[in-house]
Amino acid sequence: MDTITFMLLFILVLVITFAWTGLFGAPWVPTSMKMVHKMLAIAEVGPDDLVYDLGCGDGRMIITAARQYGSRAVGVEIDPLRYLWCQMLISVLGLRDRVKVVYGNFFNQDLSEADVVTCYLLQATNLKLENKLKQELHPGTRVVSNRFSFPGLYKVREDGDARLYLANFTQDESQKE
Numbered sequence: 001m002d003t004i005t006f007m008l009l010f011i012l013v014l015v016i017t018f019a020w021t022g023l024f025g026a027p028w029v030p031t032s033m034k035m036v037h038k039m040l041a042i043a044e045v046g047p048d049d050l051v052y053d054l055g056c057g058d059g060r061m062i063i064t065a066a067r068q069y070g071s072r073a074v075g076v077e078i079d080p081l082r083y084l085w086c087q088m089l090i091s092v093l094g095l096r097d098r099v100k101v102v103y104g105n106f107f108n109q110d111l112s113e114a115d116v117v118t119c120y121l122l123q124a125t126n127l128k129l130e131n132k133l134k135q136e137l138h139p140g141t142r143v144v145s146n147r148f149s150f151p152g153l154y155k156v157r158e159d160g161d162a163r164l165y166l167a168n169f170t171q172d173e174s175q176k177e
């Protein structure tokens with residue numbers, strides 16, 4: 001195979017993956033590292049927390065949560081290439097005891113053990129996800145969304161595009177978005 005054919009095939013695979021994951025929830029657009037820290041900081045992630053990143057992409061959120069905030073973390077990813085990338089990174093960085101990545105659709109994943117849920121999806125996907133979060137998360141679970149909102153969850157803070165919600169926490173219904 002010559003170089004041009006290889007490049008074209010490579011670009012085709014990227015375009016197909018982008019469109020395909022977009023159909024399931026959101027295409028891969030990584031959160032900037034500055035925003036990763038902002039999201040983990042606004043949720044006050046610490047060593048006692050289990051963080052779930054829904055659609056974990058290249059694993060930056062789960063790896064940063066474990067390495068710099070001391071938490072345990074689980075990523076769920078539907079793109080097989082990015083899933084394998086995460087597996088490789090977790091092994092190379094020696095994080096197997098604290099970080100896990102699950103291959104599959106986060107809509108089929110049990111989220112009941114999460115203390116913190118992070119996501120960067122699309123507005124329509126957040127709306128579809130909201131009921132699942134309400135049904136499965138324990139009261140007070142922190143949900144941090146990059147850019148897109150959860151209109152039916154109780155919002156406690158926002159810092160730029162980082163929005164922090166408390167799941168199933170209804171002390172002040174009037175402050176719902």
Ligand SMILES: C[S@@+](CC[C@H](N)C(=O)[O-])C[C@H]1O[C@@H](n2cnc3c(N)ncnc32)[C@H](O)[C@@H]1O
Binds near residue numbers: 025027031057058079
């Ligand atoms: C916008 S990217 C965010 C990646 C990462 N969370 C970050 O903040 O850098 C969305 C990711 O979600 C994945 N994704 C989309 N729909 C999904 C689904 N239903 N289940 C699991 N992963 C999904 C995509 O493959 C993509 O990697």
